[in-house]
Amino acid sequence: MKATETAVLAEGLQKRYGEKRVLDGFDLAVPYGTVYGLLGPNGAGKTTAVRILTTLVRLDGGSARVGGFDVATEAGKVRRKIGLAGQYAAVDEILTGRQNLEMFGRLFHLGAKRARQRAQELLEQFELTEAADKGAKTYSGGMRRRLDLASSMILAPDVLFMDEPTTGLDPRSRGEVWESVRGLVAQGTTVLLTTQYLDEADKLADRIAVIEHGRTIADDTPAALKNRIGGDRIEVVVADAAQIPDAVKAVDRVAGVEPDIDLEALKVQAPVTDRVAALTEVARTLQDDGVVVEDIALRRPTLDDVFLRLTGRKAEDEEEVAA
Amino acid sequence: MSGAVYWAVSDTWTVVRRGLLHYRRQPSNIAWQLGFPVVSVLLFVYVFGSGMAMEDYKSYAMPGMFAMTMAFGFMNTAMLVTLDKDKGITDRFRSMPMSPMAVVGGRGVSDLIGAALDLAVMAAIALAIGWRSSGGFAATIAAFGLLLLLRFALIWVGVVLGLMVPNQEAAGNLFAVAFPFGMVSSVFTPPSEMPTWLGAIAQWNPVSSTANAVRDLFGNPVPQDGPWIQENAMMMAVVWPIVITVVFLPLAVRKYQRLSA
Numbered sequence: 001m002k003a004t005e006t007a008v009l010a011e012g013l014q015k016r017y018g019e020k021r022v023l024d025g026f027d028l029a030v031p032y033g034t035v036y037g038l039l040g041p042n043g044a045g046k047t048t049a050v051r052i053l054t055t056l057v058r059l060d061g062g063s064a065r066v067g068g069f070d071v072a073t074e075a076g077k078v079r080r081k082i083g084l085a086g087q088y089a090a091v092d093e094i095l096t097g098r099q100n101l102e103m104f105g106r107l108f109h110l111g112a113k114r115a116r117q118r119a120q121e122l123l124e125q126f127e128l129t130e131a132a133d134k135g136a137k138t139y140s141g142g143m144r145r146r147l148d149l150a151s152s153m154i155l156a157p158d159v160l161f162m163d164e165p166t167t168g169l170d171p172r173s174r175g176e177v178w179e180s181v182r183g184l185v186a187q188g189t190t191v192l193l194t195t196q197y198l199d200e201a202d203k204l205a206d207r208i209a210v211i212e213h214g215r216t217i218a219d220d221t222p223a224a225l226k227n228r229i230g231g232d233r234i235e236v237v238v239a240d241a242a243q244i245p246d247a248v249k250a251v252d253r254v255a256g257v258e259p260d261i262d263l264e265a266l267k268v269q270a271p272v273t274d275r276v277a278a279l280t281e282v283a284r285t286l287q288d289d290g291v292v293v294e295d296i297a298l299r300r301p302t303l304d305d306v307f308l309r310l311t312g313r314k315a316e317d318e319e320e321v322a323a
Numbered sequence: 324m325s326g327a328v329y330w331a332v333s334d335t336w337t338v339v340r341r342g343l344l345h346y347r348r349q350p351s352n353i354a355w356q357l358g359f360p361v362v363s364v365l366l367f368v369y370v371f372g373s374g375m376a377m378e379d380y381k382s383y384a385m386p387g388m389f390a391m392t393m394a395f396g397f398m399n400t401a402m403l404v405t406l407d408k409d410k411g412i413t414d415r416f417r418s419m420p421m422s423p424m425a426v427v428g429g430r431g432v433s434d435l436i437g438a439a440l441d442l443a444v445m446a447a448i449a450l451a452i453g454w455r456s457s458g459g460f461a462a463t464i465a466a467f468g469l470l471l472l473l474r475f476a477l478i479w480v481g482v483v484l485g486l487m488v489p490n491q492e493a494a495g496n497l498f499a500v501a502f503p504f505g506m507v508s509s510v511f512t513p514p515s516e517m518p519t520w521l522g523a524i525a526q527w528n529p530v531s532s533t534a535n536a537v538r539d540l541f542g543n544p545v546p547q548d549g550p551w552i553q554e555n556a557m558m559m560a561v562v563w564p565i566v567i568t569v570v571f572l573p574l575a576v577r578k579y580q581r582l583s584a
Contacts, residue, residue: 056418059583091412095341096348103340103341108420151509
């Protein structure tokens with residue numbers, strides 16, 4: 001059954017809040033055993049999609065099945081198949097980590113004894129044993145997210161939804177959360193995670209769906225997507241607008257593709273393959289041509305680059321709808 | 324079906340247990356919670372009471388103060404509901420296969436336990452400063468029952484308001500509603516001594532019915548020669564909470580299930 005069915009299947013999801021169409025024909029198919037990244041700017045509809053798939057919000061049109069059950073008509077059954085780790089680590093801050101997990105275990109109907117055991121298992125799995133009996137409000141950001149993750153894993157759900165799991169975390173805590181997610185995936189959990197960070201989707205996901213204005217605009221493997229964006233980029237900022245054509249020529253010659261030009265920022269950028277060679281080459285060419293350079297740098301592609309490539313526009317944060 | 328009932332009760336108990344654990348982990352909160360009724364009693368009886376013409380004002384005001392504390396209780400409910408909503412706890416509960424009644428029911432039971440604690444402390448203070456019930460044991464128990472009944476009805480109002488307001492600051496502002504609701508009543512002054520229009524509002528305030536009914540049961544002074552609503556305070560102290568519950572309990576459950584839908 002599992003092998004043939006899709007873990008998450010959304011077809012033509014529609015959701016309006018007043019006049020605003022938050023989801024407008026959103027499609028998604030997540031096979032079992034994969035990690036799927038839902039990538040998009042603020043307000044693109046990521047959170048609303050997750051809230052519909054986790055039965056928190058009712059859809060206006062289209063249909064969705066999670067774990068083989070319809071989210072609209074079989075919400076109770078869907079809830080037994082899923083875990084949800086939210087944007088705002090949804091744990092009780094007054095209770096200890098252990099008390100949180102025991103409470104959620106009881107509410108998942110494990111019974112008091114099994115709930116206690118499960119809490120202990122999860123505390124060990126997520127490396128929270130030392131802080132197990134301290135109040136959750138004393139936890140660091142990363143520990144809190146791990147407790148949140150553990151709370152989502154009480155029943156070892158088929159599908160785990162993670163809504164921006166690392167937003168607002170420092171790099172070290174991000175790493176901790178990524179580690180935990182990889183651990184879960186190794187155990188066979190299917191993960192749908194939303195993120196605004198391309199590198200996060202790239203590091204964790206087998207496949208990435210890019211969402212804009214409530215619609216999927218691309219759906220591919222990270223490698224294929226990066227090929228379309230063009231991997232690492234070289235960026236040259238010139239001091240004088242008159243020298244932009246020279247800079248374009250130099251970058252074009254080295255990168256071998258037509259660079260993107262940002263006239264306002266006096267910036268010329270293009271994807272490159274051999275990072276270091278490209279940097280030295282471009283720097284030398286610019287110097288030979290007498291171009292006065294304000295800044296020259298290599299950087300990894302960002303969400304902006306994805307959108308620039310896919311839509312010809314920059315990713316724009318839309319007004320977040322209070323959901 | 325019996326399975327559903329079992330889990331509704333079991334889940335409710337789990338949520339109540341959470342409330343009790345909160346008390347245990349934050350004992351100082353109990354002091355804050357109980358501070359309000361204690362301060363009100365001392366403030367109103369000694370500061371305002373000394374300016375009141377009524378003889379034995381203490382016996383008149385004390386049952387009123389019990390009723391007022393119950394009335395203000397919906398603020399606590401609303402604030403706790405808003406806090407859970409803001410923090411994402413409510414979403415987690417809603418994404419779980421638990422009984423949908425349990426979140427609302429658990430809140431209700433926890434708040435009633437808190438209210439009983441409030442009443443016990445207030446009664447102790449009242450006794451210490453010389454208030455007495457002369458109504459006998461059964462009548463005294465019945466009076467406290469009526470007070471908790473009012474609190475019970477207002478839990479659902481608190482849940483609905485707590486789910487409606489956008490954030491915790493807004494929930495705090497509900498005090499602007501709670502204050503006149505508690506005060507424009509027979510709690511501190513007989514409505515007959517207010518301007519006619521205000522007196523009429525005060526007479527029909529459910530808080531007045533409960534206050535007057537428990538005055539009667541405690542054998543404390545009751546406002547005399549009032550309109551129908553005042554003469555039938557005992558009946559209305561039961562009818563009002565039932566009406567409020569019938570309207571707001573289904574609304575609370577519905578609002579919770581459709582949250583942000």
